[in-house]
Amino acid sequence: LAIPVQEMPTQDPAARGKNVSEVALGYGECQARLEAERCLGCKNAPCVRGCPVQVPIPRFIEEIQKGDFKAAADTIKETNLLPAVCGRVCPQEKQCQLECTVGKSLKSIDNAVAIGRLERFVADWERENNKVTVPEVKPGTGKKVAVVGSGPAGLTVAADVAREGHRVTIFEAFHKTGGVMVYGIPEFRLPKSIVQAEVDILKKMGVSIETNFLVGRTRTVKELMEEDGFDAVFIGVGAGLPKFLGCPGENLVGVFSANEYLTRANLMKAYDAEKSATPIYQSRIVAVIGGGNVAMDAARMALRLGAAEVHVIYRRTRDEMPARAEEVEHAMEEGIVFDFLRNPEKILGDDQGRVTGMEVKKYELGEPDASGRRSPVPIAGSEYIFDCDTVIVALGNESNPLLTKTTDNLDVDRRGRIIVNEDQKTSLDRVYAGGDIVLGAATVILAMGEGRKAAAAINTLLK
Amino acid sequence: MNRIISKKQLSADVYEMTIEAPLIAKSRKAGQFLIVQIDTDWGERIPLTIADADPAAGTITMVFQTVGASTHKLAVLSPGDSVENVLGPLGNPTHIEKFGTVVCVGGGIGVAPLFPIVQAMKEAGNTVKVIIGARTKELVIFEDRMRKYADELVIVTDDGSYGRKALVTEPLREFCEADPKPDMSIAIGPPIMMKFCEKTTAEFDVPIMVSLNTIMIDGTGMCGGCRVTVGGETKFVCVDGPEFDGHKVDFENMMIRMRSYKDREDRDHHTCHIGLGIEPHAAPGGK
Ligand SMILES: Cc1cc2nc3c(=O)[nH]c(=O)nc-3n(C[C@H](O)[C@H](O)[C@H](O)COP(=O)(O)OP(=O)(O)OC[C@H]3O[C@@H](n4cnc5c(N)ncnc54)[C@H](O)[C@@H]3O)c2cc1C
Ligand SMILES: Cc1cc2nc3c(=O)[nH]c(=O)nc-3n(C[C@H](O)[C@H](O)[C@H](O)COP(=O)(O)OP(=O)(O)OC[C@H]3O[C@@H](n4cnc5c(N)ncnc54)[C@H](O)[C@@H]3O)c2cc1C
Ligand code: SF4
Ligand code: SF4
Ligand code: FES
Numbered sequence: 091l092a093i094p095v096q097e098m099p100t101q102d103p104a105a106r107g108k109n110v111s112e113v114a115l116g117y118g119e120c121q122a123r124l125e126a127e128r129c130l131g132c133k134n135a136p137c138v139r140g141c142p143v144q145v146p147i148p149r150f151i152e153e154i155q156k157g158d159f160k161a162a163a164d165t166i167k168e169t170n171l172l173p174a175v176c177g178r179v180c181p182q183e184k185q186c187q188l189e190c191t192v193g194k195s196l197k198s199i200d201n202a203v204a205i206g207r208l209e210r211f212v213a214d215w216e217r218e219n220n221k222v223t224v225p226e227v228k229p230g231t232g233k234k235v236a237v238v239g240s241g242p243a244g245l246t247v248a249a250d251v252a253r254e255g256h257r258v259t260i261f262e263a264f265h266k267t268g269g270v271m272v273y274g275i276p277e278f279r280l281p282k283s284i285v286q287a288e289v290d291i292l293k294k295m296g297v298s299i300e301t302n303f304l305v306g307r308t309r310t311v312k313e314l315m316e317e318d319g320f321d322a323v324f325i326g327v328g329a330g331l332p333k334f335l336g337c338p339g340e341n342l343v344g345v346f347s348a349n350e351y352l353t354r355a356n357l358m359k360a361y362d363a364e365k366s367a368t369p370i371y372q373s374r375i376v377a378v379i380g381g382g383n384v385a386m387d388a389a390r391m392a393l394r395l396g397a398a399e400v401h402v403i404y405r406r407t408r409d410e411m412p413a414r415a416e417e418v419e420h421a422m423e424e425g426i427v428f429d430f431l432r433n434p435e436k437i438l439g440d441d442q443g444r445v446t447g448m449e450v451k452k453y454e455l456g457e458p459d460a461s462g463r464r465s466p467v468p469i470a471g472s473e474y475i476f477d478c479d480t481v482i483v484a485l486g487n488e489s490n491p492l493l494t495k496t497t498d499n500l501d502v503d504r505r506g507r508i509i510v511n512e513d514q515k516t517s518l519d520r521v522y523a524g525g526d527i528v529l530g531a532a533t534v535i536l537a538m539g540e541g542r543k544a545a546a547a548i549n550t551l552l553k
Numbered sequence: 554m555n556r557i558i559s560k561k562q563l564s565a566d567v568y569e570m571t572i573e574a575p576l577i578a579k580s581r582k583a584g585q586f587l588i589v590q591i592d593t594d595w596g597e598r599i600p601l602t603i604a605d606a607d608p609a610a611g612t613i614t615m616v617f618q619t620v621g622a623s624t625h626k627l628a629v630l631s632p633g634d635s636v637e638n639v640l641g642p643l644g645n646p647t648h649i650e651k652f653g654t655v656v657c658v659g660g661g662i663g664v665a666p667l668f669p670i671v672q673a674m675k676e677a678g679n680t681v682k683v684i685i686g687a688r689t690k691e692l693v694i695f696e697d698r699m700r701k702y703a704d705e706l707v708i709v710t711d712d713g714s715y716g717r718k719a720l721v722t723e724p725l726r727e728f729c730e731a732d733p734k735p736d737m738s739i740a741i742g743p744p745i746m747m748k749f750c751e752k753t754t755a756e757f758d759v760p761i762m763v764s765l766n767t768i769m770i771d772g773t774g775m776c777g778g779c780r781v782t783v784g785g786e787t788k789f790v791c792v793d794g795p796e797f798d799g800h801k802v803d804f805e806n807m808m809i810r811m812r813s814y815k816d817r818e819d820r821d822h823h824t825c826h827i828g829l830g831i832e833p834h835a836a837p838g839g840k
Pocket of ligand 5: 768769770771772773774775776777778779780789790791792
């Protein structure tokens with residue numbers, strides 16, 4: 091326990107506010123081995139219980155201690171197919187690292203073994219040294235499986251089902267694969283080349299990919315099964331329906347959903363104004379509404395696109411923010427201003443319909459609500475005007491109804507999420523679902539976990 | 554994929570392009586549109602209506618006006634080239650039924666997306682009266698095609714160089730005054746035209762459908778960039794539309810929103826003319 095937590099090197103905050111290269115630079119070999127030494131290899135492995143897909147954490151860390159990084163990577167991949175992604179984007183402080191014995195005995199979550207950083211290190215090492223092995227694919231079974239959506243859930247299903255020798259086709263609405271990992275999470279947090287490398291492996295495994303294909307419109311689920319001969323379908327279409335404020339002025343020019351803002355910025359590469367054709371709003375003072383990862387990403391992207399001042403407006407306080415701790419820290423370092431206990435009442439515009447500011451109300455924390463978080467209570471008469479020219483609404487996503495509405499007899503709940511049983515099977519035979527369309531906006535690792543369960547069920551079905 | 558089969562210049566800045574897209578050709582219905590992107594890494598995704606389709610040949614036809622960078626880049630592609638990304642069919646199909654008498658108004662490039670609706674309305678047994686409006690003679694498109702389906706066809710131009718010298722609202726008003734008055738009307742064109750068509754029909758209590766052409770990105774309901782206010786509620790044009798009850802649409806807000814990226818577009822428009830060597834409104838092209 092004498093070794094301190096190994097900090098991950100990062101780009102200088104002043105410099106990185108002007109580029110989109112990755113902020114966290116990752117461990118080198120020495121650092122990784124030092125950090126690995128901090129793990130006690132606990133028999134009961136509480137960390138594993140904290141991980142939604144039960145990565146065999148002590149085992150992979152032991153391989154790092156031995157210096158066998160390839161073995162470490164293979165160990166992680168027994169349960170997690172996208173370690174380079176999860177190492178970067180998992181909320182570790184709420185999952186594996188929360189349970190870590192080292193952190194507990196040093197009385198601070200900040201002192202837990204940096205499992206995520208180690209996971210990232212081995213995955214990057216494997217990829218950068220061309221050591222990635224393409225999983226073995228069993229002889230063809232002649233069965234066909236359609237995977238709808240190429241987010242983490244869909245990619246996971248594709249890999250697991252293809253391994254059994256079934257022919258997999260991924261259908262993706264966008265012109266690029268990866269789901270939120272390419273259109274939402276910015277380059278500076280998750281380089282797109284990493285996601286592309288994962289997709290390339292799937293291609294090598296024989297998975298076909300059809301981009302620009304909107305299931306429900308280009309073909310329906312029924313047509314895929316009855317006319318195109320697919321034996322099973324997995325639906326992993328994500329959440330993908332932006333929430334708006336529902337307050338006056340939300341349709342003024344200069345009010346964006348984080349989805350629009352980030353899609354233009356990431357998928358369409360608006361950060362390169364010379365080459366990219368997509369327009370992006372020229373902002374001076376940006377207000378981002380929300381406190382999750384989406385809000386952090388939008389705020390930090392706005393800064394990189396040239397805003398002079400970026401504010402995050404959040405109803406509660408830092409302790410209640412659902413965003414990953416590291417992102418909040420990075421955002422603060424970069425100079426993003428956090429206005430806690432505030433919420434917009436109304437967005438104001440000029441006679442051209444362009445945003446000029448917001449009427450903001452102050453809040454205080456009241457009693458804990460059902461989720462255990464202290465709920466914000468408005469302070470009467472506390473309204474004031476906040477000047478800004480851009481408002482980015484980052485309140486998260488609800489379920490996009492396009493696919494569910496065009497698929498007869500597919501049961502959804504009140505909030506439009508697809509209802510599944512313990513095998514991820516929907517109300518339709520041979521149709522499975524998982525990820526955000528089942529969970530509501532969740533996380534990459536949970537989407538992957540559901541994908542694995544669905545793939546196992548599909549593989550059993552097609553035996 | 555998406556190979557260009559043919560390209561025709563219909564007027565000074567309007568092109569008709571037919572591309573291979575068998576699945577879309579098979580499933581599309583009147584009123585639906587595409588999202589087209591010419592360059593996967595750097596291109597903008599732009600919405601274009603499916604003006605026609607041939608399911609047997611597996612082709613779809615789009616008619617577009619060169620207004621900015623993306624449409625100009627599209628216009629310089631030739632048969633044999635491919636359009637990198639084409640997504641569709643998007644949006645809800647037009648509600649087609651036997652209404653009785655239907656007036657269809659198309660302004661400028663809006664005449665192209667109007668055509669499949671005229672066709673479908675006629676096939677559903679309606680009496681179809683069509684109004685085509687354009688700035689000048691050179692910009693009148695689809696006249697012959699419309700004639701095949703329209704029971705009555707009126708052409709108006711702003712400068713009187715062809716047909717009547719009038720705005721589309723004039724013949725629309727006359728059709729509304731006629732007995733029996735129209736059971737339904739549809740307007741597709743510039744927002745300002747749709748707004749005035751709405752006003753005209755409102756006076757006569759004639760229902761009107763309008764097809765909105767907001768800015769879009771994904772076309773699947775994910776970004777909210779296409780949102781408009783309809784009947785006091787926020788709607789997404791790409792998935793809730795593109796057609797809405799014209800009497801409920803907040804046109805003022807829509808027109809304001811469509812100017813969101815004006816500065817950037819003006820810059821691109823300028824550079825792309827230089828880059829592609831195209832003069833805006835160049836010499837009239839042959840038919
Ligand atoms: C900005 C942002 C930041 C985030 N940050 C984090 C983070 O740091 N850590 C974390 O764990 N999670 C994060 N999340 C959440 C995480 O990205 C999602 O939970 C996860 O991506 C869900 O995966 P999925 O496979 O269910 O769907 P998605 O990743 O949403 O992918 C669904 C795909 O399906 C496609 N699709 C939709 N409908 C159709 C159709 N009808 N036909 C064909 N294709 C279709 C979509 O285009 C999309 O590509 C973030 C989310 C956002 C928006
Ligand atoms: C559902 C739908 C269907 C459409 N169908 C057709 C069609 O069949 N044929 C066709 O020519 N156009 C159609 N449009 C309009 C077309 O999408 C735009 O003309 C195109 O996006 C312009 O792209 P650009 O890069 O060439 O121009 P930009 O550089 O983006 O814009 C140049 C100029 O065009 C204006 N403009 C931008 N977007 C639009 C828009 N959506 N509508 C009108 N003007 C716009 C700008 O204000 C600017 O003045 C449709 C739009 C929608 C939403
Ligand atoms: S997948 Fe996520 S939660 Fe699991 S060990 Fe890796 S970083 Fe931790
Ligand atoms: S709980 Fe912490 S110390 Fe124990 S095995 Fe897991 S990572 Fe290592
Ligand atoms: S274009 Fe994105 S929601 Fe309509």
